[in-house]
Amino acid sequence: MLDPLLDLPQGARDAAYDNTKAVANSAQQLADFEVRSAALAAHPQALLDLPYGPLPRQLLDYWTGDASAPTMLFIHGGYWQMRHKNTFRFVAKGALQHGVHAALIGYTLAPQACLTQIVHEVEQGIAAVRQQALAAGGSGRILLCGWSAGGHLTAMGLACDGVVAGLGLSGIYELEPVRHTFLNHALQLTEAEVAQLSPLRLPVADKPLMLAYGTAELVQLQAQSLALAQHRRAAPGTCLAVQGADHFSILNALADPQGVALQALLALGGR
Known part of the structure; x- marks a missing residue:
């Protein structure tokens, strides 16, 4: 289903990946995320905007959980060119209620950074969160998760230590x-980046990965999710269809303590 898209007119190609237009109340959902995230920012265990690199968006947030617990690390989306980690702090709520440490990382957006640089920054962020987790009394075991572009960055970061x-x-x-849609105006993906940074073209990391x-x-x-699940069919993990969820409301399945996505991640991580 991915390849035939390239035969469609430009407008149809763009519409196939335009989540904002596809979800009529996306602006209202994002506004709700901001309100809920402000509440998490006020959490007594919150450590906000800790630098993990020299660039303005190389910042992480951290909430301390139980001693020796793993850390859920979330990577935000926005097609590598929009959004900010602060909008998505609310996703930490469910993990914290399970005693799990929680973290978010930001990264430089396109066109200020190419995708190769973004992947590298995320790898740096994962290492920094692991160090923070160990310093905070956590186990240093990272349950990596991400949404939209952050899902891509999660797949790319799965092999990282911890x-x-x-x-x-x-x-x-x-x-x-993506290279043939409006999204590439900022990304400027090269053929080499497509080959080197598409998880569907890369060797499979032998770690559990749930694709929701x-x-x-x-x-x-x-x-996209179904294709990667097929590519990884011999590896741990599977697909999770979240019934009735759109591209934005699916995040509630992670933020809710009993959400199906959070439950699946905790189970994969042995929590």
């Missing part, structure tokens, strides 16, 4: 279709 399991929510795992998507999402977004 990562024991991953969860990709509505991720992008083959970049070639909403049943109310764009067809191409669902197809």
